[in-house]
Amino acid sequence: MSYKAPRGTTDILPEDAKKWQWVEETIKQVCNKFHYEEIRTPVFEHTEVFQRGVGNTTDIVQKEMYTFEDRGGRSITLRPEGTAPVVRSFVEHKLHGLANQPTKLYYFAEMFRYERPQKGRMRQLNQFGVEVLGSADPAVDAEVIDLAMTCYQEMGLTSLKLVINSLGDKESRENHRQALIAHFTPHKHELCSDCQTRLQNNPLRVLDCKQDRDHPAMQTAPSILDYLNEESEAYFEQVKDYLDNIGIPYEIDKNLVRGLDYYNHTAFEIMSEAEGFGAITTLAGGGRYNGLVEELGGPNTPGIGFAMGLERLLMALEAENQVIPVDRSLEAYVVAVDEQAQKEAVMLVSKLRKHGVQADKDYLGRKMKGQFKAADRYAAKYVLIIGENELEEQTITVKEMSTGEQATVAKDQIIDVMKEKCVGGREHE
RNA sequence: GCGGCCGUGGCGAAGUGGUUAACGCACCGGAUUGUGGCUCCGGCACACGUGGGUUCGAUCCCCACCGGUCGCCCCA
Numbered sequence: 455m456s457y458k459a460p461r462g463t464t465d466i467l468p469e470d471a472k473k474w475q476w477v478e479e480t481i482k483q484v485c486n487k488f489h490y491e492e493i494r495t496p497v498f499e500h501t502e503v504f505q506r507g508v509g510n511t512t513d514i515v516q517k518e519m520y521t522f523e524d525r526g527g528r529s530i531t532l533r534p535e536g537t538a539p540v541v542r543s544f545v546e547h548k549l550h551g552l553a554n555q556p557t558k559l560y561y562f563a564e565m566f567r568y569e570r571p572q573k574g575r576m577r578q579l580n581q582f583g584v585e586v587l588g589s590a591d592p593a594v595d596a597e598v599i600d601l602a603m604t605c606y607q608e609m610g611l612t613s614l615k616l617v618i619n620s621l622g623d624k625e626s627r628e629n630h631r632q633a634l635i636a637h638f639t640p641h642k643h644e645l646c647s648d649c650q651t652r653l654q655n656n657p658l659r660v661l662d663c664k665q666d667r668d669h670p671a672m673q674t675a676p677s678i679l680d681y682l683n684e685e686s687e688a689y690f691e692q693v694k695d696y697l698d699n700i701g702i703p704y705e706i707d708k709n710l711v712r713g714l715d716y717y718n719h720t721a722f723e724i725m726s727e728a729e730g731f732g733a734i735t736t737l738a739g740g741g742r743y744n745g746l747v748e749e750l751g752g753p754n755t756p757g758i759g760f761a762m763g764l765e766r767l768l769m770a771l772e773a774e775n776q777v778i779p780v781d782r783s784l785e786a787y788v789v790a791v792d793e794q795a796q797k798e799a800v801m802l803v804s805k806l807r808k809h810g811v812q813a814d815k816d817y818l819g820r821k822m823k824g825q826f827k828a829a830d831r832y833a834a835k836y837v838l839i840i841g842e843n844e845l846e847e848q849t850i851t852v853k854e855m856s857t858g859e860q861a862t863v864a865k866d867q868i869i870d871v872m873k874e875k876c877v878g879g880r881e882h883e
Numbered sequence: 884g885c886g887g888c889c890g891u892g893g894c895g896a897a898g899u900g901g902u903u904a905a906c907g908c909a910c911c912g913g914a915u916u917g918u919g920g921c922u923c924c925g926g927c928a929c930a931c932g933u934g935g936g937u938u939c940g941a942u943c944c945c946c947a948c949c950g951g952u953c954g955c956c957c958c959a
Contacts, residue, residue, distance in 0.1 A: 458950070458951095461949095461950075461951090512957095513956085513957050513958075514957090514958080517884080517957090518957085518958085535958095535959085565959075567958080567959090569956095569957080569958080570884075570885090570954095570955095570956095571951090571952085572952080572953060572954065572955095573952080573953065573954090574958095574959080575957095575958075575959080576959095579959060580959090581959060582959095583959095646956095648956075648957095712958095714958095732953085732954095733953080733954060733955090734957095734958075734959085736958070736959065737959075738959070739958080739959065760959095761959060762959065763958090763959030764959085765959080766959060767959090789917085789918075791917055792917095818911095820911085821912080821917095822917050822918060823912095823915080823917090823918070823919080824911075824912085825918085825919090826917095826918050826919040826920095827919055827920085828919090829918095829919065830919040830920055831919085831920095834919095837918080837919085839917075839918075841917050841918095842917075843917085851917095851918095853918075853919095855919070855920095858918095858919090860918090
């Protein structure tokens with residue numbers, strides 16, 4: 455074996471691709487019900503979109519981006535997340551000027567992050583995400599969370615936990631930031647090296663350090679929730695009220711800060727609590743980002759969104775033993791006995807397909823028995839047999855595989871008969 | 884970036900410092916000269932991750948690298 459897919463990437467083979475199709479279909483239906491529209495942005499962007507959008511102090515920008523120079527000397531980055539590109543597109547095309555506001559968007563996109571792969575973490579990963587731009591109504595925060603939870607529920611997941619927090623507005627964050635610096639600075643030399651630099655660049659992120667989790671200063675650290683100003687406090691209360699009203703249970707985690715710089719006010723994560731899920735339990739994460747549109751050159755526009763990892767979603771379905779409905783059957787398999795019959799078979803499958811019947815035949819010169827074995831493996835519902843007798847009498851023998859029953863059909867009626875059995879049957883489902 | 888475990892045919896999986904490296908599944912064919920799922924028989928298979936080293940000899944021992952996997956950091 456000479457070539458392999460690069461580290462952290464994987465091929466989705468036909469059997470799994472069917473599961474992906476089902477997941478995407480299910481989610482799209484939810485989006486449609488919530489009245490969100492799809493947006494597609496390029497796989498790569500100017501590096502600066504992420505530096506400015508995601509934030510230079512974040513892990514994503516500092517060590518995870520696939521950045522390269524193109525032949526024109528531009529710095530290009532494979533998108534590591536979806537929000538910054540969508541906002542860039544929103545600004546570039548002045549979607550804020552459209553009549554229908556807020557702008558409610560969703561996307562399916564592959565993301566790229568240079569990390570060491572492990573269970574639930576790939577270098578190329580697939581996310582479904584949602585962004586709502588142009589409304590600062592806390593009801594939108596609840597709607598977006600509702601949408602995410604609905605997707606999971608539609609697919610049958612139950613072992614989920616929704617965790618929310620508020621990061622407050624700019625003023626609240628700044629006050630909290632000062633308090634954090636004042637609180638941790640006396641203990642600076644006791645913290646891990648990462649936290650020592652975090653304390654300077656982004657003290658908020660000291661809070662979710664796993665290494666220093668048990669440090670006494672961590673337990674007594676000032677909580678953002680104690681530094682929310684009146685407005686931020688009220689906003690958070692309203693979000694919680696809306697969640698209560700639409701019946702979505704949640705937990706508050708005052709240490710939930712999220713890794714991206716653009717968040718403010720509502721932050722949330724949805725985690726799997728299924729047994730044997732793996733060490734990484736976050737299925738989806740998101741939050742409000744009221745300053746991001748402006749940061750990327752647009753008008754002052756509030757926004758909120760989330761992204762869910764689709765690989766992790768599939769993992770969660772497996773961990774909860776959710777069976778994904780996948781139809782592997784084939785409607786019609788044409789068996790032909792000899793060379794002349796094979797010519798007839800080629801014409802027959804073509805005609806069947808044009809009339810809406812799913813059809814296939816042998817292409818490996820297998821004997822009759824082998825062709826039947828193949829039909830069986832494909833879970834064919836019907837086998838259409840073209841043998842010497844049939845050729846002579848201008849008929850086709852139709853065998854129903856589940857019962858073994860056979861019937862002889864005149865050649866010029868076979869299409870009608872099969873349409874009735876297959877196409878008609880589908881419409882009645 | 885750091886650490887644990889792992890690397891034999893398409894898949895699964897034995898095995899040994901020394902002749903042709905088991906076996907199972909899958910696949911193809913035959914028993915059944917036009918009919919599947921069972922059984923029996925036969926066949927097929929580009930396999931010891933790569934490169935060094937130890938050795939008379941290495942799939943096996945040592946080292947490095949690559950890859951996989953799980954975990955740490957962080958995140959979807």
